[in-house]
Amino acid sequence: MSSNKAIPGVSTKNSVIQSLLLPVGAIFFISVLVVGYLWTSSEFRKLDEENQRYELEYLENQKVVLRAEVQRVKSLLLREKANAESQLKSSLKERIDDAYLIASSIYERSKNRYSDDVIQHMIIAALQDMRLKDDGYYFITTLDGEMKLYPPDDSVIGRSARDAFNANGGDVVFRMGELAKQQKEGFISYPWARAGYVGEEHRKFSYIKRFKPYDWVIGTGAYLDNFEEEIKHQIFRKVSEISYGTREEGYFFINSYDGDLFVTNGQYFAGKKNIWDVEDARGQKVVQANAALAKENPEGGFSTYFWKKNTDEVAEKISYVLGMDEWGIFIGSGAYLDTVRNELKRRESLLAEQVKVRIYSAASVLGIALLVVLAAMWLIGHRLARNIRLIQCSFEHSATSRQHIDIEDVYFDEFRSLAASANDMIDGLNQQAEELRHRVLHDQLTSLPNRLQGASHLNQMIERSINTQAVVALLFIDLDNFKEINDTLGHSAGDELLQKVSLRLQRVVREEDIVARLGGDEFTVITGLLNERADAAVIADKLLSAFQKPFSIESTELHVTASIGISMFPDDGLDAEILLRNADSAMYEAKRDGRNGFRFYTPDMTVEVRQRVMMMDELREAIEKQQFLLHFQPQVCLTTGEVIGAEALVRWMHPEKGLIPPNDFIPYAESSGQIAQIGEWVLMEACTKMSEWRAQGYNLRKVAVNISNQQLRRKSLVMLVKQALADTKCQPETLELEITESTLMQNPEDMVEELVQLKALGVSLAIDDFGTGYSSLSYLKQLPINKLKIDRSFVRDLDVDENDRAITRAIIALGKSLNLTVIAEGVEYASQVSFLASEQCEQIQGYLYSKPLPEEAFLAYLKEHKSRREEMAEWI
C-alpha cells in the first residue's frame, strides 16, 4: 500500500495536510503581518513620543547648557573684575618695592660719599623718570606732607600737600603720612582727579612705603578704571577663544548695551565694531532685542531668531543673553535648533534603520519558524493522513482481506491504539462476516450449502463444462409425504429427519458432487462433469437407495421415500435458475408418477409447473378472500326413499373463471398443504349449515364432510372437530367424516387411535372410495368406522361389468358382516338402483337423485322429495 496513494472518492482538497497547512500557514502569516504591523507602528509611535520628549529635553538641555555656559562666562568676568583690585594692589606693591630698592640702593651706595641732599636728589631723579606702562608714576612726600616728587605737576614740589592740592588732595597726602608713620607701608584708596576727565574724580589706589633714611613716603598709584579696562580686554579675548559642546560648536558673543561688538563666533573685535542695527534673516533687529532682553531681565533670557550659519545656511537659533551692568555689556551664547531637528531626523532614520533591521531579522526568524512549523505540520499531517489512509484502507479491504494494519507502520501512540482497535474490529468483522457468509451460503439445519451456494456452484460447473463435451446434472430431491411426517411427529422430528437425510445423501454421492438444501424437504445434487445423461440416472438411483433403510427418528422407525427430478446442462437449460425450475418440474412429475422414483425433465413439464404455481397463488388468495362455497348432494335411504343425509362438497367461486370443481384444485391444495385451511373452512361451514337446518326443522340426519389425507395426519384434527361442533352447536351424531380408503390404509396402525378419538366425540366415520384402496380386512375390523362408501367406479358399470357387480356385491356383504352401513355413490341409472336394492345396499347417492346442489336448491330439494317418493320407488 503506497502512502501516497490518493484515497478513492476522497478529494485531496480536503486532505489532512492541506487542511492543516493552509489554515496554519495562513494564520501564521496573517499573525506575523498583524504582529509585525502592530510592533512596527508601536515602535514608530514610541519613537515619535521619544522624539517629542527628546526635542523638549534637548531644548531644555540646550537652554540649561546655554544658561550655564553664559553664567559661567559672566562669573568669570565678575571674578576677573573682582580680581582687578587685588591685582592692582599687588602690582602697586611690586612697583613700590622696586622703587624702594632703587632708593635704598642709591642711598646705600651714596651715603658715605655724598651729602643727603645729593643723595635725595639722586633718588628723586632716578624715580622721576620712571614712567610706568599705564602712565603711572612714583611720588614722594615727607611724613609731614611736603611734596618731594610729583611727576604730573612739578609746581607742587617743596610745598605742603595741603597747599598744593585741594582739600581732598591734602587730606589724602596727610593720610599717607600717617599710614607710613604707623605701618611703614600700606594701601590707601581715594578719589582723584584724572587727566582728560575735567571735574571728575576717579577712584585711585596707592601703595606707600616709608623710606626710613629720610622719613619719606614713597608711593605710586593707579586708577582702578584703567586697570579694569585692561583686564576686560584680556578676559574678552580669552572668552572669544572659549568654545564648548561635543563638537566645540558652542561660542559666546559679548556686546555692549549700545551694540559695540567685543566677541562673537571665536573672534575678538575689542568693541570697535557696532552691530546695533544688525537684522536676522527675517528682519528682526537681533542685537537690539537681545540688549533689551538682557537689560530688562537680570536673570537673563532666551531669544530666538534666524541666523546665518558658517555654512551660509539660515537656521533657527536660540540664544541666552545675560546682562553685566557693571561693564555695560551682555553676554550670550546660542545654539541652532536645526541641530536638534537634524539629530531627531538622524535618530528617526537610525531607528527606522534599526526597525528595518529588526523587522528583517524578525521576519527571517519568523519565516524560518513558519517554515519549521509548516514542515512540522506537513510531517504531522502527512503522518496523520498516512495513518488515516492505512486505517481506511484496512477498513475498505476488511471485507475481502484479513490483512491487519501493521502497527509498526503507524505513527503516534493514539493512532497505534486506534489501529490496534481497528485490527480487533476487523477481526470481529471478519469473524462476523465469516459467520454471515456461512449463514448466507449454508443451510442452518443441515449445514449443507443452501440454495444460493448451490446455484453459484451450479453456475461454476456450467462454466467448467462449456467448451467440453461434458454435461452437468441437477437432481431435485423432494421427500415424499414429508409434510405429513412433520404434522404427525412434530417439527423437531421433521428436522431430525432432514438432518439424517442430508447425511445419507452426502454419503452416497461423490466428492465432486455437491448436495445442497433448498429449504423444507427439498434437496439438490449438483453433479461434477458427466459424460452422458445416463450417468445422472445412476446417481439418482444411488440417491433413492439412500432411502431404502428406515430412519430412526425419536425411537420410531420411519420409512421415507423421495421423488427426484433431473435436469441436464446444456440440454434442459443454460443457467442455474432454469435448470432448477426444470428439475423441480421433473420432480413433480416423479411424484405424480407415484413417488419414490426419478424423472428426467422434458419440455412439456414446464407448462404443468407454471399452472401449478399459478394455482397455488390463486388458492392462497381464495383462502384469504373466502371464495369457497359448499354444495350438498343428498344421500337417500334405499328402503324408505328418504333423504337421510347430504355430502358437503366444496366449490371454488373463482372471480374470473367462475365455479371450479374440487378435482381441479384439491390435488394442488393437497400438494401445497393448503388443503388444511380449506378443509377447516368446509368443516365449520358444514356444521354451521347442519345446525341451522336442524334449527329450521329440516329432518336431515347427517352431513358428510370429506377429510383429506393431510388433515387426518394432523394431531389437531380431533381438536378441530370438537371446536367446530362446539362453535356451531352442531350435534355430533349429525356429522359424518369421510376418509378415503387409500388414506386409511397408508398407516392403519397410526390411524386407529385418531379415529377412536374422533369417534369418541360422537361423530360417525365413513370410508370413502371403498374398493380402490386394497383394504386389509384385519385392519378394517379394528377401525371404529360406521359406513362403507362404494366407489363410483364400481357403480358406474354395474350394468355391463360382472366384476364390478361382484365387487359391489362383496362390499355390501362385507359391510353387513362388519355391521357397517353401505352407501353407493355415483348412482345415475335406475338399473343401478335396482341392482343395489336387490343386494340390499342401504343408501344411495348419485345424479339419479340429485347432483350436488347449492344450499337453497338443496333445501328446496328436501321439500320436494316427498312428492317424488313413489316415482322413485318404481326404480327399485
Ligand SMILES: Nc1nc2c(ncn2[C@@H]2O[C@@H]3COP(=O)(O)O[C@H]4[C@@H](O)[C@H](n5cnc6c(=O)[nH]c(N)nc65)O[C@@H]4COP(=O)(O)O[C@H]3[C@H]2O)c(=O)[nH]1
Ligand atoms: N359422474 C358422477 N359423479 C357423481 C355422481 N354422484 C356424485 N358424483 C360426484 O362424485 C364426487 C363425490 O365425492 P368424492 O368421491 O368424495 O370425491 C370428491 C372428493 O374426493 C373431493 N372433494 C369434494 N369436496 C371436498 C372437500 O370438501 N374436502 C375434500 N378433502 N375433498 C373434497 O372432490 C371429489 C370430487 O367432488 P365432486 O366433483 O363434487 O364430485 C362428487 C360428486 O359430484 C354421479 O351420479 N355421477
